[in-house]
Amino acid sequence: MSVPKTIHWGILATGEIATTFTKDLLASPTTRDVTAITHTVVAAASSSSKSRAEYFLRQCNCPSTANAYGSYEELVHDPDVDIVYIATPHSHHYQNAMLALEAGKNVLCEKAFTVNAAQAKKLVDKAREKNVFLMEAVWTRYFPICVYLRQVIESGTIGPVARVMADLSVALSPEKSFADGKHRMVNPNLAGGALLDLGVYSLNWIFQTLYYLQPPETRKPQVIGALKMYDATGSADETASIVLTFPRPQSAGGDAHAIATASMRVATPPGDRENIPCVRIQGLKGEIQIFNAVRPTRFRLVLVDGTVEDQAWPQPGPGEGSGWYNGFNGKKHAEGEGQGMFWEADEAAFALVEGRKEGRYLGLEESIRIMEVMDEIRRQAGLRYPDKIETTDFPVNL
Ligand SMILES: NC(=O)C1=CN([C@@H]2O[C@H](COP(=O)(O)OP(=O)(O)OC[C@H]3O[C@@H](n4cnc5c(N)ncnc54)[C@H](OP(=O)(O)O)[C@@H]3O)[C@@H](O)[C@H]2O)C=CC1
Ligand SMILES: O=C1OC[C@@H](O)[C@H](O)[C@H]1O
Numbered sequence: 544m545s546v547p548k549t550i551h552w553g554i555l556a557t558g559e560i561a562t563t564f565t566k567d568l569l570a571s572p573t574t575r576d577v578t579a580i581t582h583t584v585v586a587a588a589s590s591s592s593k594s595r596a597e598y599f600l601r602q603c604n605c606p607s608t609a610n611a612y613g614s615y616e617e618l619v620h621d622p623d624v625d626i627v628y629i630a631t632p633h634s635h636h637y638q639n640a641m642l643a644l645e646a647g648k649n650v651l652c653e654k655a656f657t658v659n660a661a662q663a664k665k666l667v668d669k670a671r672e673k674n675v676f677l678m679e680a681v682w683t684r685y686f687p688i689c690v691y692l693r694q695v696i697e698s699g700t701i702g703p704v705a706r707v708m709a710d711l712s713v714a715l716s717p718e719k720s721f722a723d724g725k726h727r728m729v730n731p732n733l734a735g736g737a738l739l740d741l742g743v744y745s746l747n748w749i750f751q752t753l754y755y756l757q758p759p760e761t762r763k764p765q766v767i768g769a770l771k772m773y774d775a776t777g778s779a780d781e782t783a784s785i786v787l788t789f790p791r792p793q794s795a796g797g798d799a800h801a802i803a804t805a806s807m808r809v810a811t812p813p814g815d816r817e818n819i820p821c822v823r824i825q826g827l828k829g830e831i832q833i834f835n836a837v838r839p840t841r842f843r844l845v846l847v848d849g850t851v852e853d854q855a856w857p858q859p860g861p862g863e864g865s866g867w868y869n870g871f872n873g874k875k876h877a878e879g880e881g882q883g884m885f886w887e888a889d890e891a892a893f894a895l896v897e898g899r900k901e902g903r904y905l906g907l908e909e910s911i912r913i914m915e916v917m918d919e920i921r922r923q924a925g926l927r928y929p930d931k932i933e934t935t936d937f938p939v940n941l
Contacts, residue, residue, distance in 0.1 A: 701826030703796030768920030
Protein backbone atom coordinates (compact mmCIF):
# COMPACT_ATOMS: atom_id res chain seq x y z
CA MET A 544 0.00 0.00 0.00
CA SER A 545 1.38 3.46 -0.89
CA VAL A 546 2.08 6.06 1.79
CA PRO A 547 -0.76 8.63 2.09
CA LYS A 548 0.02 12.20 1.10
CA THR A 549 -0.24 14.45 4.16
CA ILE A 550 -1.87 17.85 3.64
CA HIS A 551 -0.62 20.63 5.92
CA TRP A 552 -3.48 22.86 7.10
CA GLY A 553 -3.33 26.36 8.54
CA ILE A 554 -6.44 27.40 10.50
CA LEU A 555 -7.35 31.07 10.22
CA ALA A 556 -9.50 32.10 13.24
CA THR A 557 -10.29 30.13 16.35
CA GLY A 558 -14.06 30.37 16.90
CA GLU A 559 -16.79 27.74 17.02
CA ILE A 560 -16.64 26.30 13.53
CA ALA A 561 -12.84 26.40 13.41
CA THR A 562 -12.87 24.13 16.46
CA THR A 563 -15.42 21.70 15.03
CA PHE A 564 -13.68 21.58 11.64
CA THR A 565 -10.23 21.03 13.13
CA LYS A 566 -11.41 18.19 15.38
CA ASP A 567 -13.01 16.50 12.37
CA LEU A 568 -9.91 17.13 10.25
CA LEU A 569 -7.76 15.21 12.72
CA ALA A 570 -9.95 12.09 12.70
CA SER A 571 -8.13 9.36 10.76
CA PRO A 572 -9.33 9.24 7.12
CA THR A 573 -9.11 5.43 7.25
CA THR A 574 -12.28 5.48 9.38
CA ARG A 575 -14.08 6.56 6.19
CA ASP A 576 -12.04 4.26 3.91
CA VAL A 577 -9.83 7.09 2.63
CA THR A 578 -6.23 5.91 2.39
CA ALA A 579 -4.53 8.09 -0.25
CA ILE A 580 -4.47 11.31 1.78
CA THR A 581 -4.28 12.37 5.38
CA HIS A 582 -4.44 15.71 7.18
CA THR A 583 -2.41 17.54 9.77
CA VAL A 584 -2.56 21.00 11.31
CA VAL A 585 0.75 22.85 11.12
CA ALA A 586 -0.46 26.27 12.26
CA ALA A 587 -3.37 28.28 13.62
CA ALA A 588 -3.82 32.02 13.91
CA SER A 589 -6.01 34.21 16.05
CA SER A 590 -6.52 37.91 15.44
CA SER A 591 -7.04 38.26 19.21
CA SER A 592 -3.70 36.95 20.51
CA LYS A 593 -1.02 34.32 20.08
CA SER A 594 -2.11 32.74 23.37
CA ARG A 595 -5.64 32.29 21.98
CA ALA A 596 -4.11 30.40 19.02
CA GLU A 597 -2.05 28.28 21.43
CA TYR A 598 -5.16 27.45 23.43
CA PHE A 599 -7.02 26.53 20.24
CA LEU A 600 -4.27 24.14 19.11
CA ARG A 601 -4.30 22.41 22.53
CA GLN A 602 -8.10 22.27 22.66
CA CYS A 603 -8.21 20.58 19.25
CA ASN A 604 -5.39 18.13 20.09
CA CYS A 605 -3.22 19.42 17.23
CA PRO A 606 0.40 18.25 17.01
CA SER A 607 2.61 20.00 19.57
CA THR A 608 4.86 21.15 16.71
CA ALA A 609 2.09 23.32 15.19
CA ASN A 610 2.83 27.06 15.13
CA ALA A 611 0.56 29.51 16.96
CA TYR A 612 0.28 32.99 15.49
CA GLY A 613 -1.25 36.19 16.83
CA SER A 614 -2.03 37.50 13.34
CA TYR A 615 -3.48 36.13 10.11
CA GLU A 616 -0.59 37.67 8.11
CA GLU A 617 1.92 35.41 9.87
CA LEU A 618 -0.18 32.33 9.12
CA VAL A 619 -0.50 32.94 5.39
CA HIS A 620 3.26 33.45 5.12
CA ASP A 621 4.14 30.22 6.92
CA PRO A 622 5.93 28.17 4.23
CA ASP A 623 4.82 24.90 5.81
CA VAL A 624 1.10 25.65 5.24
CA ASP A 625 -0.36 23.99 2.09
CA ILE A 626 -3.93 25.23 2.52
CA VAL A 627 -5.64 27.83 4.69
CA TYR A 628 -9.09 27.17 6.18
CA ILE A 629 -10.91 30.47 6.74
CA ALA A 630 -13.35 30.48 9.66
CA THR A 631 -14.10 34.14 10.29
CA PRO A 632 -17.60 35.73 9.95
CA HIS A 633 -18.90 36.26 6.36
CA SER A 634 -18.01 39.94 6.52
CA HIS A 635 -14.32 39.04 6.74
CA HIS A 636 -14.10 36.22 4.17
CA TYR A 637 -13.17 38.48 1.25
CA GLN A 638 -10.33 40.24 3.04
CA ASN A 639 -9.02 37.06 4.70
CA ALA A 640 -9.25 34.88 1.58
CA MET A 641 -7.61 37.57 -0.55
CA LEU A 642 -4.79 37.81 2.00
CA ALA A 643 -4.17 34.06 1.73
CA LEU A 644 -4.48 33.96 -2.08
CA GLU A 645 -2.11 36.92 -2.46
CA ALA A 646 0.38 34.92 -0.41
CA GLY A 647 -0.01 32.06 -2.91
CA LYS A 648 -1.92 29.75 -0.57
CA ASN A 649 -4.68 27.32 -1.46
CA VAL A 650 -7.90 28.27 0.33
CA LEU A 651 -10.98 26.58 1.76
CA CYS A 652 -13.32 29.41 2.82
CA GLU A 653 -16.38 29.05 5.04
CA LYS A 654 -19.88 29.84 3.75
CA ALA A 655 -21.27 32.26 2.80
CA PHE A 656 -18.33 32.56 0.39
CA THR A 657 -18.32 36.36 0.52
CA VAL A 658 -20.78 39.17 1.14
CA ASN A 659 -21.58 39.70 -2.56
CA ALA A 660 -20.90 38.26 -6.00
CA ALA A 661 -18.41 40.98 -6.96
CA GLN A 662 -16.17 39.90 -4.10
CA ALA A 663 -16.55 36.23 -5.04
CA LYS A 664 -15.50 36.99 -8.63
CA LYS A 665 -12.42 38.86 -7.44
CA LEU A 666 -11.37 35.91 -5.31
CA VAL A 667 -11.85 33.52 -8.21
CA ASP A 668 -9.79 35.78 -10.50
CA LYS A 669 -7.03 35.96 -7.90
CA ALA A 670 -7.00 32.18 -7.38
CA ARG A 671 -6.70 31.70 -11.16
CA GLU A 672 -3.94 34.31 -11.40
CA LYS A 673 -2.00 32.57 -8.62
CA ASN A 674 -2.90 29.09 -9.92
CA VAL A 675 -4.08 27.90 -6.53
CA PHE A 676 -7.07 25.93 -5.25
CA LEU A 677 -10.13 27.77 -3.94
CA MET A 678 -13.40 26.30 -2.64
CA GLU A 679 -16.39 27.51 -0.63
CA ALA A 680 -16.80 25.32 2.44
CA VAL A 681 -20.41 24.27 1.98
CA TRP A 682 -19.56 21.05 3.80
CA THR A 683 -22.96 19.41 3.20
CA ARG A 684 -22.32 19.23 -0.57
CA TYR A 685 -19.51 16.73 0.03
CA PHE A 686 -21.46 14.26 2.16
CA PRO A 687 -21.77 10.84 0.48
CA ILE A 688 -25.56 11.17 0.86
CA CYS A 689 -25.44 14.16 -1.51
CA VAL A 690 -23.30 12.31 -4.04
CA TYR A 691 -25.88 9.49 -3.90
CA LEU A 692 -28.76 11.99 -4.20
CA ARG A 693 -27.35 13.36 -7.44
CA GLN A 694 -26.84 9.82 -8.78
CA VAL A 695 -30.48 8.94 -8.04
CA ILE A 696 -31.67 12.08 -9.83
CA GLU A 697 -29.39 11.46 -12.80
CA SER A 698 -30.63 7.87 -13.03
CA GLY A 699 -34.12 9.25 -13.82
CA THR A 700 -35.78 7.43 -10.89
CA ILE A 701 -38.04 10.40 -10.08
CA GLY A 702 -38.11 11.79 -13.63
CA PRO A 703 -36.84 15.26 -14.51
CA VAL A 704 -36.84 17.46 -11.41
CA ALA A 705 -39.89 19.73 -11.64
CA ARG A 706 -39.80 21.40 -8.24
CA VAL A 707 -37.51 21.62 -5.23
CA MET A 708 -38.39 22.98 -1.80
CA ALA A 709 -35.62 23.54 0.72
CA ASP A 710 -35.80 25.10 4.15
CA LEU A 711 -33.25 25.75 6.88
CA SER A 712 -34.91 27.40 9.83
CA VAL A 713 -33.54 27.23 13.33
CA ALA A 714 -35.67 29.28 15.82
CA LEU A 715 -32.77 30.91 17.64
CA SER A 716 -34.88 33.24 19.84
CA PRO A 717 -32.55 36.07 18.76
CA GLU A 718 -33.75 38.64 21.34
CA LYS A 719 -32.73 36.22 24.10
CA SER A 720 -29.70 34.54 22.49
CA PHE A 721 -28.16 37.67 20.98
CA ALA A 722 -29.55 40.40 23.26
CA ASP A 723 -26.65 42.85 22.75
CA GLY A 724 -26.92 42.62 18.93
CA LYS A 725 -23.19 41.87 18.57
CA HIS A 726 -23.41 38.20 17.58
CA ARG A 727 -22.54 37.44 13.96
CA MET A 728 -26.08 36.12 13.32
CA VAL A 729 -27.71 39.52 13.86
CA ASN A 730 -24.86 42.04 13.55
CA PRO A 731 -24.96 43.95 10.22
CA ASN A 732 -21.24 44.76 10.54
CA LEU A 733 -20.61 41.00 10.34
CA ALA A 734 -23.16 40.56 7.49
CA GLY A 735 -25.52 38.90 9.95
CA GLY A 736 -28.95 37.56 8.99
CA ALA A 737 -30.80 34.47 7.82
CA LEU A 738 -30.13 34.86 4.09
CA LEU A 739 -26.34 34.60 4.05
CA ASP A 740 -26.03 32.28 7.01
CA LEU A 741 -28.92 29.83 6.53
CA GLY A 742 -30.42 30.62 3.11
CA VAL A 743 -27.14 29.64 1.51
CA TYR A 744 -27.83 26.00 2.49
CA SER A 745 -31.36 26.07 1.08
CA LEU A 746 -29.99 27.53 -2.15
CA ASN A 747 -27.29 24.87 -2.27
CA TRP A 748 -29.91 22.10 -2.14
CA ILE A 749 -31.66 23.75 -5.04
CA PHE A 750 -28.51 24.34 -7.01
CA GLN A 751 -27.20 20.83 -6.50
CA THR A 752 -30.46 19.33 -7.72
CA LEU A 753 -31.28 21.78 -10.52
CA TYR A 754 -28.39 24.03 -11.56
CA TYR A 755 -25.77 21.32 -11.27
CA LEU A 756 -27.73 18.85 -13.40
CA GLN A 757 -28.87 21.24 -16.16
CA PRO A 758 -27.25 22.10 -19.47
CA PRO A 759 -24.95 25.13 -18.91
CA GLU A 760 -26.91 27.42 -21.27
CA THR A 761 -30.10 27.16 -19.15
CA ARG A 762 -28.57 27.41 -15.72
CA LYS A 763 -29.28 31.01 -14.75
CA PRO A 764 -32.44 31.17 -12.63
CA GLN A 765 -34.95 34.01 -12.41
CA VAL A 766 -35.29 35.14 -8.81
CA ILE A 767 -38.08 36.64 -6.70
CA GLY A 768 -37.48 37.11 -3.01
CA ALA A 769 -38.58 38.77 0.19
CA LEU A 770 -36.80 39.41 3.47
CA LYS A 771 -38.37 40.02 6.86
CA MET A 772 -36.03 42.17 8.92
CA TYR A 773 -35.01 41.55 12.51
CA ASP A 774 -36.48 44.53 14.32
CA ALA A 775 -33.87 44.76 17.08
CA THR A 776 -30.97 45.64 14.77
CA GLY A 777 -33.05 46.70 11.76
CA SER A 778 -30.41 45.82 9.22
CA ALA A 779 -30.16 42.03 9.42
CA ASP A 780 -32.86 39.78 8.01
CA GLU A 781 -34.49 37.16 10.22
CA THR A 782 -36.49 35.33 7.51
CA ALA A 783 -35.77 34.93 3.80
CA SER A 784 -38.17 33.50 1.18
CA ILE A 785 -37.05 32.95 -2.39
CA VAL A 786 -38.73 31.60 -5.54
CA LEU A 787 -36.44 30.57 -8.40
CA THR A 788 -37.36 29.57 -11.93
CA PHE A 789 -34.82 27.56 -13.89
CA PRO A 790 -35.60 27.95 -17.60
CA ARG A 791 -35.47 24.57 -19.35
CA PRO A 792 -36.46 23.43 -22.81
CA GLN A 793 -39.71 21.42 -23.10
CA SER A 794 -37.62 18.45 -24.20
CA ALA A 795 -35.93 18.46 -20.78
CA GLY A 796 -39.18 18.74 -18.83
CA GLY A 797 -39.86 22.49 -19.15
CA ASP A 798 -39.12 25.18 -16.58
CA ALA A 799 -38.38 23.98 -13.05
CA HIS A 800 -39.42 25.84 -9.93
CA ALA A 801 -37.68 26.00 -6.57
CA ILE A 802 -38.54 27.55 -3.23
CA ALA A 803 -35.75 28.31 -0.78
CA THR A 804 -36.59 29.49 2.72
CA ALA A 805 -34.57 30.25 5.83
CA SER A 806 -35.39 31.68 9.21
CA MET A 807 -33.89 32.30 12.58
CA ARG A 808 -37.40 32.93 13.99
CA VAL A 809 -39.19 29.62 13.37
CA ALA A 810 -37.87 26.06 13.06
CA THR A 811 -38.09 23.63 10.12
CA PRO A 812 -39.33 20.84 12.40
CA PRO A 813 -41.54 22.52 14.98
CA GLY A 814 -42.34 19.33 16.87
CA ASP A 815 -41.88 16.08 15.00
CA ARG A 816 -38.13 16.24 14.59
CA GLU A 817 -37.62 12.91 12.88
CA ASN A 818 -40.35 12.89 10.30
CA ILE A 819 -40.73 16.28 8.69
CA PRO A 820 -38.64 16.64 5.54
CA CYS A 821 -36.90 19.97 5.09
CA VAL A 822 -35.81 19.29 1.50
CA ARG A 823 -38.18 17.78 -1.11
CA ILE A 824 -37.00 17.15 -4.65
CA GLN A 825 -40.00 16.39 -6.80
CA GLY A 826 -40.30 14.80 -10.22
CA LEU A 827 -43.27 13.34 -12.09
CA LYS A 828 -42.42 9.82 -10.92
CA GLY A 829 -41.87 10.61 -7.25
CA GLU A 830 -39.82 12.59 -4.76
CA ILE A 831 -36.73 12.49 -2.59
CA GLN A 832 -36.93 13.76 0.98
CA ILE A 833 -34.08 14.91 3.20
CA PHE A 834 -34.56 15.53 6.93
CA ASN A 835 -31.79 17.92 7.92
CA ALA A 836 -30.57 20.60 5.51
CA VAL A 837 -27.19 21.03 7.22
CA ARG A 838 -26.11 17.59 8.38
CA PRO A 839 -28.36 15.14 6.54
CA THR A 840 -28.34 11.53 7.74
CA ARG A 841 -31.63 10.23 6.31
CA PHE A 842 -32.72 9.79 2.68
CA ARG A 843 -36.28 8.88 1.71
CA LEU A 844 -37.47 8.01 -1.77
CA VAL A 845 -41.25 7.99 -2.33
CA LEU A 846 -42.47 6.95 -5.76
CA VAL A 847 -45.96 7.36 -7.20
CA ASP A 848 -46.12 3.59 -7.75
CA GLY A 849 -46.12 3.15 -3.95
CA THR A 850 -42.42 2.34 -3.49
CA VAL A 851 -40.90 3.85 -0.32
CA GLU A 852 -37.21 3.49 0.48
CA ASP A 853 -35.86 4.90 3.72
CA GLN A 854 -32.11 4.92 4.18
CA ALA A 855 -29.92 5.98 7.12
CA TRP A 856 -26.60 7.66 6.27
CA PRO A 857 -24.76 7.86 9.60
CA GLN A 858 -21.51 9.83 9.80
CA PRO A 859 -18.34 7.86 10.38
CA GLY A 860 -16.19 8.61 13.41
CA PRO A 861 -14.26 8.90 15.46
CA GLY A 862 -15.93 11.92 16.93
CA GLU A 863 -17.11 13.19 20.23
CA GLY A 864 -20.80 12.78 19.61
CA SER A 865 -20.82 16.52 20.10
CA GLY A 866 -19.96 19.68 18.30
CA TRP A 867 -21.56 22.82 17.00
CA TYR A 868 -24.70 20.99 15.92
CA ASN A 869 -25.12 18.71 18.84
CA GLY A 870 -28.65 19.49 19.85
CA PHE A 871 -29.32 21.24 16.52
CA ASN A 872 -33.04 20.77 15.91
CA GLY A 873 -33.08 18.80 19.14
CA LYS A 874 -31.28 15.84 17.58
CA LYS A 875 -28.05 14.65 19.15
CA HIS A 876 -25.32 13.01 17.08
CA ALA A 877 -25.01 9.32 17.69
CA GLU A 878 -22.19 8.55 20.12
CA GLY A 879 -18.80 8.51 18.42
CA GLU A 880 -19.98 10.08 15.15
CA GLY A 881 -17.91 12.81 13.59
CA GLN A 882 -19.50 16.06 12.49
CA GLY A 883 -18.93 15.34 8.78
CA MET A 884 -16.70 18.28 7.95
CA PHE A 885 -13.93 15.86 6.97
CA TRP A 886 -15.62 15.18 3.63
CA GLU A 887 -14.96 18.71 2.36
CA ALA A 888 -11.43 18.55 3.78
CA ASP A 889 -10.83 15.28 1.91
CA GLU A 890 -12.12 16.87 -1.29
CA ALA A 891 -9.70 19.79 -0.89
CA ALA A 892 -6.85 17.35 -0.19
CA PHE A 893 -7.62 15.24 -3.28
CA ALA A 894 -7.76 18.41 -5.37
CA LEU A 895 -4.29 19.39 -4.17
CA VAL A 896 -2.92 15.91 -4.90
CA GLU A 897 -4.57 15.80 -8.34
CA GLY A 898 -3.68 19.41 -9.21
CA ARG A 899 -7.33 20.51 -9.46
CA LYS A 900 -8.04 24.17 -8.66
CA GLU A 901 -11.66 23.77 -7.61
CA GLY A 902 -13.94 21.27 -5.94
CA ARG A 903 -16.06 18.67 -7.68
CA TYR A 904 -19.77 19.04 -6.81
CA LEU A 905 -19.49 22.77 -5.98
CA GLY A 906 -17.43 24.69 -8.50
CA LEU A 907 -16.44 28.32 -8.30
CA GLU A 908 -18.85 29.46 -11.00
CA GLU A 909 -21.70 27.97 -9.00
CA SER A 910 -20.57 29.72 -5.80
CA ILE A 911 -20.63 32.99 -7.76
CA ARG A 912 -24.13 32.23 -9.11
CA ILE A 913 -25.42 31.58 -5.59
CA MET A 914 -23.93 34.88 -4.42
CA GLU A 915 -25.68 36.56 -7.39
CA VAL A 916 -29.01 35.13 -6.26
CA MET A 917 -28.46 36.47 -2.75
CA ASP A 918 -27.39 39.87 -4.18
CA GLU A 919 -30.63 39.97 -6.15
CA ILE A 920 -32.80 39.19 -3.12
CA ARG A 921 -31.02 41.90 -1.15
CA ARG A 922 -31.51 44.32 -4.05
CA GLN A 923 -35.23 43.53 -4.17
CA ALA A 924 -35.53 43.89 -0.38
CA GLY A 925 -33.29 46.96 -0.14
CA LEU A 926 -30.76 45.34 2.20
CA ARG A 927 -27.19 46.64 1.97
CA TYR A 928 -24.40 45.97 4.42
CA PRO A 929 -21.92 48.67 5.49
CA ASP A 930 -19.67 49.84 2.62
CA LYS A 931 -16.50 48.57 4.25
CA ILE A 932 -17.74 44.97 4.07
CA GLU A 933 -19.41 45.28 0.63
CA THR A 934 -16.27 46.71 -0.97
CA THR A 935 -13.93 44.81 -3.28
CA ASP A 936 -11.04 47.05 -2.21
CA PHE A 937 -8.16 45.18 -0.64
CA PRO A 938 -6.68 45.49 1.91
CA VAL A 939 -9.29 47.08 4.12
CA ASN A 940 -8.91 47.06 7.87
CA LEU A 941 -12.23 45.76 9.27
N1 LIG B 1 -20.03 25.00 7.98
C1 LIG B 1 -20.70 25.13 9.10
O1 LIG B 1 -21.33 24.19 9.55
C2 LIG B 1 -20.71 26.39 9.82
C3 LIG B 1 -20.14 27.49 9.24
N2 LIG B 1 -20.10 28.64 9.92
C4 LIG B 1 -19.48 29.76 9.22
O2 LIG B 1 -18.22 29.98 9.82
C5 LIG B 1 -17.97 31.35 9.99
C6 LIG B 1 -17.63 31.61 11.45
O3 LIG B 1 -18.69 31.21 12.27
P1 LIG B 1 -18.47 30.82 13.82
O4 LIG B 1 -17.29 29.98 13.97
O5 LIG B 1 -19.77 30.34 14.32
O6 LIG B 1 -18.19 32.26 14.42
P2 LIG B 1 -17.42 32.63 15.76
O7 LIG B 1 -17.89 33.98 16.14
O8 LIG B 1 -17.54 31.54 16.76
O9 LIG B 1 -15.91 32.69 15.31
C7 LIG B 1 -15.45 33.62 14.37
C8 LIG B 1 -13.98 33.87 14.60
O10 LIG B 1 -13.53 34.80 13.64
C9 LIG B 1 -12.52 35.63 14.18
N3 LIG B 1 -12.85 37.03 13.96
C10 LIG B 1 -12.06 37.92 13.34
N4 LIG B 1 -12.60 39.13 13.31
C11 LIG B 1 -13.78 39.02 13.94
C12 LIG B 1 -14.79 39.96 14.28
N5 LIG B 1 -14.71 41.25 13.93
N6 LIG B 1 -15.86 39.52 14.94
C13 LIG B 1 -15.98 38.23 15.29
N7 LIG B 1 -15.04 37.29 15.01
C14 LIG B 1 -13.95 37.70 14.35
C15 LIG B 1 -12.42 35.30 15.65
O11 LIG B 1 -11.30 34.44 15.79
P3 LIG B 1 -9.86 34.97 16.26
O12 LIG B 1 -10.14 35.88 17.43
O13 LIG B 1 -9.16 33.77 16.64
O14 LIG B 1 -9.25 35.69 15.12
C16 LIG B 1 -13.67 34.52 15.96
O15 LIG B 1 -13.47 33.56 16.95
C17 LIG B 1 -19.19 32.07 9.45
O16 LIG B 1 -18.92 32.51 8.15
C18 LIG B 1 -20.28 31.02 9.42
O17 LIG B 1 -21.20 31.18 8.36
C19 LIG B 1 -20.55 28.74 11.18
C20 LIG B 1 -21.15 27.70 11.80
C21 LIG B 1 -21.33 26.45 11.15
O1 LIG C 1 -23.48 26.95 8.95
C1 LIG C 1 -24.41 27.01 9.71
O2 LIG C 1 -25.26 25.97 9.81
C2 LIG C 1 -26.27 25.88 10.76
C3 LIG C 1 -26.71 27.18 11.32
O3 LIG C 1 -27.53 27.01 12.41
C4 LIG C 1 -25.55 28.07 11.59
O4 LIG C 1 -25.97 29.33 12.03
C5 LIG C 1 -24.74 28.24 10.38
O5 LIG C 1 -23.69 29.16 10.49
